[in-house]
Amino acid sequence: MKTSPMTRRAALALGGAAVLTPASGLLRPAQAAGLAATPTMRGGSNNYRPDAPIVERIGGGGFWMTGTVRRAGDGAPLEGQRIQMWAHTTEGHERDAHSHGATLTDANGVFRMDMPQIVPAFGQAHGHLAYDSPEFKTVFLRPLLASPSDTTLNVEFVLEPA
Amino acid sequence: MNLRSRLRTVLIWGALVSAVLVPILAAAASPLLQWREPIYIVAGFAGILGMCLMLVQPLLAIGVMPGVPLQTSRKVHRYGGAALVFAVVLHVAGLWVTSPPDVIDVLLFRSPTPFAIWGALAMWAVFGAAMLALLRPRLPLRLWRWGHTALVTLAVVGTIVHAVQIIGAMEPVTKALLSLAVAAALLTAIARRKVWAMGLRARRS
Numbered sequence: 001m002k003t004s005p006m007t008r009r010a011a012l013a014l015g016g017a018a019v020l021t022p023a024s025g026l027l028r029p030a031q032a033a034g035l036a037a038t039p040t041m042r043g044g045s046n047n048y049r050p051d052a053p054i055v056e057r058i059g060g061g062g063f064w065m066t067g068t069v070r071r072a073g074d075g076a077p078l079e080g081q082r083i084q085m086w087a088h089t090t091e092g093h094e095r096d097a098h099s100h101g102a103t104l105t106d107a108n109g110v111f112r113m114d115m116p117q118i119v120p121a122f123g124q125a126h127g128h129l130a131y132d133s134p135e136f137k138t139v140f141l142r143p144l145l146a147s148p149s150d151t152t153l154n155v156e157f158v159l160e161p162a
Numbered sequence: 163m164n165l166r167s168r169l170r171t172v173l174i175w176g177a178l179v180s181a182v183l184v185p186i187l188a189a190a191a192s193p194l195l196q197w198r199e200p201i202y203i204v205a206g207f208a209g210i211l212g213m214c215l216m217l218v219q220p221l222l223a224i225g226v227m228p229g230v231p232l233q234t235s236r237k238v239h240r241y242g243g244a245a246l247v248f249a250v251v252l253h254v255a256g257l258w259v260t261s262p263p264d265v266i267d268v269l270l271f272r273s274p275t276p277f278a279i280w281g282a283l284a285m286w287a288v289f290g291a292a293m294l295a296l297l298r299p300r301l302p303l304r305l306w307r308w309g310h311t312a313l314v315t316l317a318v319v320g321t322i323v324h325a326v327q328i329i330g331a332m333e334p335v336t337k338a339l340l341s342l343a344v345a346a347a348l349l350t351a352i353a354r355r356k357v358w359a360m361g362l363r364a365r366r367s
Contacts, residue, residue: 042274046263
C-alpha cells in the first residue's frame with residue numbers, strides 16, 4: 001500500500017493553522033507609524049476664494065458642517081485651525097462670496113459651522129472645505145452628502161506639517 | 163386616409179410628443195430650480211432637450227414618423243442634428259459660465275464625478291457624427307454609414323449613463339423612461355438599416 005507522505009494529524013494541524021492564522025490577525029501588515037494625512041480630493045479647490053472671513057454662521061444657517069482637525073502621526077487634536085468652506089446652497093452658488101465662510105477649531109480640534117442647506121449642483125450634493133494656512137500642508141476636500149436631504153455633513157482633516 | 167391609419171398616426175405622434183414633453187415638464191417642476199441662476203437652468207434644459215432630440219433623430223433617419231415622407235424626414239433629421247450640436251454647445255457653455263473650474267475638469271477628463279466623463283464622451287461623439295454628416299458627399303459609403311452609426315451609438319450610450327447618474331433637475335422615473343425610449347429608438351433604426359449587411363469592405367467580384 002502506498003502511504004501518503006502526510007499523516008492525518010499533520011493535515012488537520014495544517015488545515016487548522018491555515019484557518020486560524022488569518023483570523024487571528026497575525027498576517028496583518030505592519031502598521032505605518034500612526035495616522036496618515038488626508039489627501040486633497042479631485043475638484044476640491046473648485047470655486048475657492050482664498051481668505052474667506054471667519055463668521056458665526058453663513059447666511060441664514062440650517063445645515064451643520066462639522067468635523068475634526070488632527071495632526072498626522074499621533075492624531076493629536078489641533079486647536080485654533082482655520083477651516084474654510086463653501087457650497088451650492090439654498091442661498092447661493094459656489095462662486096458667490098456670500099456662500100463662503102471660515103471657522104476655527106476648538107480645544108478638541110472640533111469645528112462646527114451653521115450654513116444654508118446644501119443642494120445638489122453639478123450632479124451631486126457636495127460641499128467644499130479647505131485648510132489653507134501656513135502651519136500645515138494645504139488640503140482641499142469635496143465630500144458628498146450621503147443623501148441630498150441630509151442636514152449635516154461631518155468631515156475629518158488630518159494635517160501634516162508644511 | 164382611413165380611420166385606422168389615422169388613429170395609428172395620432173397614437174404614434176401622441177406617444178412621441180408625450181415621451182418628450184413629460185420628462186421636460188417633470189424637470190421644470192424640480193425644486194432644485196428655485197436655487198439656480200437662469201444660465202444654469204438654461205444649460206440643464208439644453209441637455210434635456212438634446213437627449214429628447216436623440217429620441218427623435220433615429221426615427222427621422224429611417225423615416226418611420228407617420229405622415230412624413232422619407233425625403234422630408236431626412237431633411238428634418240439634418241436640422242435635428244444641427245439642433246443637437248447647438249444644444250450640446252449651449253449645455254457646456256452654460257455650465258461653464260455657472261462654474262468654470264468644474265467644466266474645465268470635465269473637458270480635461272479629470273473630474274471627480276463619473277458621469278462627467280460619459281458626458282464629455284457623448285459630446286465628442288455628437289460632434290464627430292455631425293462632422294461625418296457634413297463631409298458625407300466626399301466620404302466612401304461604408305465609412306459614412308459605419309462611422310455615423312458607431313458615433314451616434316457612443317453618443318446615446320454616453321448620454322444615458324451621464325443622465326442616469328446625475329442628481330439634478332430631471333425626475334428619476336421619467337429620466338429612466340426617456341433613457342429606455344432613446345435606446346429603443348436607436349436600436350430600431352440600426353435594426354432597420356442593417357448597417358452590418360453591407361460589410362466592412364467593398365466586395366470584389
